[in-house]
Amino acid sequence: MSNINSIVISGHCGEYKKLKQLDSGLSILEFSFANNRYRGNKEDKTTWWKAVLFGKRAEKIEEYINKGTYVVIQGTMDKDKYKNKDDSWERHTKIIVNELEFRNNKSTAEKEKKQYKEEKNKKYNDNPFNN
Numbered sequence: 001m002s003n004i005n006s007i008v009i010s011g012h013c014g015e016y017k018k019l020k021q022l023d024s025g026l027s028i029l030e031f032s033f034a035n036n037r038y039r040g041n042k043e044d045k046t047t048w049w050k051a052v053l054f055g056k057r058a059e060k061i062e063e064y065i066n067k068g069t070y071v072v073i074q075g076t077m078d079k080d081k082y083k084n085k086d087d088s089w090e091r092h093t094k095i096i097v098n099e100l101e102f103r104n105n106k107s108t109a110e111k112e113k114k115q116y117k118e119e120k121n122k123k124y125n126d127n128p129f130n131n
Contacts, residue, residue: 007095010072010103011035014048019062029058030094031065033073050094051075064102074099 014032021027030052037045051073053061065071075095084090 005076006074007077008072008074009035009049009095010070011049013065013067013069013071015067016050017062017065019058027055027058029053029062029065033071050092051097051100052094053097053100061100070103072101072103073097 011033012035014034016030016032018030019027020030030050032048032050034046034048037047051071073095075097078094078096080092080094082090082092
């Protein structure tokens, strides 16, 4: 049996975004995004991730990755180990992106949520049996 290393995760992009080019000409895009875990109606935990794309896709997608952009990512997990400024070791989990899908950004999602609630209330209030 072969090993499986696959993850599908969605979240909103953060401020960090960096497009760099190696001497070989290969482009690498790194960006941060966060997703929230909920229990019941309460937000329980926010997890920050780093996503990495390579090649021409990295160059093309870079202009669309902005703070608040909502993305769904399918990829593989990888870990980096490096020394920080304080000379202590840190580990960082990153996702090597295989597929990336853009969804509504945060502000659009909030507008749609508000519009949905207004329409739902309007339908409820227009119902003659609710009097």
